[in-house]
Amino acid sequence: MAVDRGRYTCVLPEAPDGAAVTAMRARELGRKSVVVGDRVSLVGDVSGADGALARIVRIAERRSVLRRTADDDENTAEGRLERVVVANADQLVIVSALADPPPRTGFIDRCLVAAYDADIEPLLCLTKADLAGPEQVVGYYTELELPYVLVRPDSDLDALRALLAGRVSVLVGHSGVGKSTLVNRLVPDALRAVGVVSAIGRGRHTSTSAVALRLPRTPDGDGDPGWIVDTPGIRSFGLAHVSAESLLHGFPDLVEGTVDCPPNCPHTPDEADCALDAWVAAGKADQRRLASYRRLLASRAGEGDPREVERNPGDPLAGS
16 A cells, blocks of 8 residues: 555455555565555564564566656666556546646656556546636547546546546646645545555655555445555656557557558658658647657657656647
């Protein structure tokens, strides 16, 4: 559920009310990392009592791994530093405000690439829907049929809870988009729960690391309500760990357009025979999507600083 300075907060499937167990890594695990979302085997004191300490002796095979790097350039130290955000997630919930701050489709595109690369399903959660309409953002992703949900301060969140039920969902978003407010609405006692799972870190998790929270059961709900993994607000989602060829997987609306490209086409603007320009000109994909893909290709090649906001003149949605 949480990781803090060599201590791991775990919960047993049969534990009443999700009682937490504090554990440390066994030496036999070697350099194997343990991350939020991992399924592990414990030995020792698993009572969860104050002062009790168990040991993690085995990490089950991960069915999905969501990764990111600090930047896109694999030739830099930051670009090579691959960070596992969470293991065994089923769904990536990309939280974006419709206003204050405005939506940044560049960031959403990066998250989509990471989700498809990790083989987990994306869900777009648009907050502050009382301040602006979703038409521009939704229109940008029309060809993808990307599932989305709108959230207002007075909305009941039933639609979102239905999409989270029975899944492990990791929430990512820029600071200020309302992600923490959303988490506290989904898990009304989240602050208390956070205090329990990260007591060894003095409750610092809200700004420094991920934590998994069990969603509460609704009065009329029979099945598993699911888990959410809250992550710190991030400024960028580096993709150095994703190969240049795999970047296209985040743009399924462009894939068919590459059929007529020459072998080993780099899909860059200066490639005269790239078929993507004709594909867009024929109205089969949004020009902004092609521009975003090529910006990612450029930053992946080390051209420009991927941590800067990506601007496309005349496009209010562009940004990383």
